[in-house]
Amino acid sequence: MLPEVTVTRYVTPLREGGSLPGLVEADDLRLYVLKFSGAGQGRKTLVAEVICGLLARRLGLRVPGLAQIRLDPVIGLGEPDPEVQGLLKSSGGLNLAMDFLSRAIGFDPLAYEVSAEEAGRVVWFDALINNVDRSWRNPNMLVHGGELCLIDHGASMIWHHNWRGAEASAAKPYDATDHALAPFGPDVAAAAAELAPRVTEELLxxxxxxxxxxxxxxxxxxxxxxxxxxxxxxxxxxRVQGLDQRITLGAGTEPSKSTGWRQGR
Incomplete structure (x- = not known):
């Protein structure tokens, strides 16, 4: 089971995230990025974060640690921002927390080199979970300790918003031409050979x-x-069956300046 902690202090909102996550301190004296159950995207965002984050880790990709986190709405009484206060009040109970990676910086494709092998594994994984939120405009990747770390998978697995169409969605192709790692020549075939056999029913x-x-x-x-x-x-x-044959690759769109969300400074 995911570890469970309790919020003891709300530190600050992280406004770069679309769902306005918050930086909080918990009763284990650690800092976490809190994803609110009361945010506009609802609980399915948290479900996607858990399944995709854990799957990424099982496949050897780096992601922040996850935890269940309890929030007492009274924490928000002193928050001056009405939007943040509303989130805190509507998210009482169980929420999702991610380890705060101190000193992590947002991934910049102009400053950080990624091998074709690693790029291929990330692109293949994103195709598996149908992650449409890893373009160079919004990479949702950090560099922490010199290593690439994947974050923010709440917009993945779009099919769980319409389960009747899930089977059809599973067979759809994945367009990676605008993927943040497309310029690095992702070796998707090698990634598929390595990772696809590991995606079993038991693991899922x-x-x-x-x-x-x-x-x-x-x-x-x-x-x-x-x-x-x-x-x-x-x-x-x-979806994993023959997935590499349904991934469209290209040269990628070249960014012209630094991009990405900074989780830690």
Whole structure:
């Protein structure tokens, strides 16, 4: 199970994120980036973060550690920003936390070189989860300790917003021509050979099993959380078949200046 901590102090909003995540301190005296259950994208954003983040880690990609985090809305009483105060008040209970990576900097393709092998693994993984949010305009990658780290997967697995079309979505191609790592010549074939055999039903159910029941309960068309978990696993298992043949690559769009979200300074 994901570790569980409790918010003891709200530090500051991180306004670069679309869902206005917050930097908080928890009862283990560590800093976390908190993704709110009451944000506009709702609990499915948190589900995607958990499944995709854990899957990335199981496949050997670097992502921040994840935790369940309890929030008492009273934490927001002293917050002067009404938007932030509204988020805090609407997100009482269980939320999602990511390790705050101190001194991490936003990925800049003009300053950080990525091998074709690593680029291929990231592109292939993004194709698997149908991540449309890793362009050079918004790379959602950090460089921490000299290593590439993937963040922000809440917009992935778009099919879980319409489960009736999930099977059809699983077979769709993935356009990587605008991917942040396209200019590095991603070796997608090598990535597929290495990673595809590791994406098993057992692994996918293991990752989905870490999602708290309350984020899956009440999903229309499903008898309960375990049935929803099986649907996530089945869709991803279908998508992985022949995935590398459905990825469109190109030279990529060259950025002209530094981009990306800075998680830590």
């Amino acid at each position: 159910l293991e990752c989905a099993g870490e999602v708290p029941d309350e984020w899956l309960a009440g999903e229309p068309g499903f008898a309960g959380p375990d049935e929803v978990r099986r649907a996530y696993a089945a869709t991803l298992l279908t």
